[in-house]
Amino acid sequence: MRLTMINKQIFFSTLFFLLFIGNSFAQKKQNFVIVIDAGHGGKDSGAKGVVENEKDIVLDVSLQVGKLIEKKYKDVKVVYTRTTDVFLELYERASIANKNHANLFISIHCNSAKNNSAYGSETYVMGMRRMQDNIEVSQRENNVILLEDNQERYQRFNPNDPEAVIAFEIMHSAYQGQSIRFAQLVENEFVKNGRSSRGVKQNIFHVLRENASPSVLIELGFINNYDEGTYLASSKGKEEMSEAILKAFDVYKKEYDSKSGIGEEVVEEKPKEVEKPVPGKTFKIQFLVSKNKYSASAAQLKGLTGVEIVQTGDTYKYYYGNTNMASERDELLELVKRKGFKDAFVAEFTNNEKLQGKQNYRIQFLTSNQKYRDKDQKFAGLKNVLRIKDGKLYKYFHGSEKTYDAAQNTLKQVQDKGFKNAFVVTFDGEKIIE
Ligand SMILES: [Zn+2]
Structure with missing residues (x-):
């Protein structure tokens, strides 16, 4: 060759x-790219809420989180997958993250359950170890595929094919630790804010699968539950949830910076004689x-x-x-x-x-x-x-x-x-x- x-x-x-x-x-101060993905949108309204539907709640929260981060961090670039009520296919969301070389991808969603008494937040990372009680969630969040034109795209990935699973695990093992860390921080902050947490979980989400970055999917809470649905639709609820996600990001970013040596003094030296x-x-x-x-x-x-x-x-x-x-x-x-x-x-x-x-x-x-x-x-x-x-x-x-x-x-x-x-x-x- x-x-x-x-x-x-x-x-x-x-x-x-x-x-x-x-x-x-020595490292120069680098841009950190966070991609914020408001789930669903357009013809896909997501879960039905007692006051407001998922696509609208998550858009408000996503935009607020982004604004808070932009205001606080000059060295962070915020990219949104959508800023309006539009329909986006799942792979497009991952492709926005990859094109922008995301350092972190956050997909924001709301839960619903057949049982109106279910409540609490949960944050997911990609993983093959599916728990029976999580399957309902991944099915609902992946169901949007049925509204997409090119469904075959996702069928290439067969969770029952051992080779596909190995390839998948190799790809995600690189980001698994950081994804779990951020997921824990998010759930911790929700709890500090007085919410109820159902914890950090793993599942197969197509919106996370193709991301080449630490990625999480946050379920803010159950909007078919009267109390939680009312809270999450209120401006107080949206603000508090956004603040909590910002605080989780604060910790994550600090850890990221100390690991990448940002903050070290950069000494610029004179260029050597130009080599041929x-x-x-x-x-x-x-x-x-x-x-x-x-x-x-x-x-x-x-x-x-x-x-x-x-x-x-x-x-x-x-x-x-x-x-x-x-x-x-x-x-x-x-x-x-x-x-x-x-x-x-x-x-x-x-x-x-x-x-x-x-x-x-x-x-x-x-x-x-x-x-x-x-x-x-x-x-x-x-x-x-x-x-x-x-x-x-x-x-x-x-x-x-x-x-x-x-x-x-x-x-x-x-x-x-x-x-x-x-x-x-x-x-x-x-x-x-x-
Ligand atoms: Zn959703």
Whole structure:
């Protein structure tokens, strides 16, 4: 594989290295992004309340929480999934969070139960250990899917398929601790405010499932219960609940800042003499070879971001970084080793080198037990799709490129179509190289 293009991210990180050589660990004050998701909306009114329905209560509370945070924190960016009474599909909410690189995602909801005497708040994190008494809640909150146009999107995730469960747990293990921490803080603050808490719980919520950030779903209380429904619909109730969520955020943010070293003094040093790139070469750090394909947020990647995965035969190679500067190459290698990949090494690529003979790179963007034909809407407009049967599964590939550069560009296009986990595979003609 051969690479040249220095993408924007690398360009800026190179710039950073040049400007702050010797100072790469001091952190600048960074923006923290919180995404606040008012549940339901538009044609989906959520739970019916004794005074007001869920979609309206949660919109008011979400906007208030956001305003309180904006007022108090200059270094926090607040993003709302909706600010008006509109219908949003569940995946759109996660996609807003991911696009904005959320540090925390809060989805706000209200509960209801067949039993009018049920009351109290509860905060959920994603988890596979479903308790029987939580199923009613997840079913109700996931039911909005039935109002959505593209329901198949969610069926890809089968909670009874062990492989799906493992992939899911790998993805979420990275955020599970922080999600639970924030959930506990929220419930604690509700209790301090005199509310009744039913605790922190786990369940499968599609609105949380695709988030690459700590995420919680808050059920403020049961709005079909006369007392709680009246309280949560009142301006006093909304204010107090919003204040409580702010207080939980206060603690969480403080802990986050102390962990990320914000508050340390930043000493800016003079830039070193500008270094020239090594001509015709690109360096990457190869840090892992595995038979398993890990998702971008998998614990196995130990927090490395922007990792490139290349499949050859039945193994996956994992690369970090991309530079043509010798000094940055060495910094990258050190960084990867510090992350715990002791055997990491520099992989050197010759720019624009073409593959031999019939060899080519293709982008694997979909794996399914379903057989789709050309132009299936599942392909999101990708043309010339190659389908390969592998056991009970079908693998779908797009593109055919001779240089790794071109493959990277095609990969980017495929990812932009929504296939976030697409990756590059080396082929000989139309056969995967074994
Ligand atoms: Zn809801």
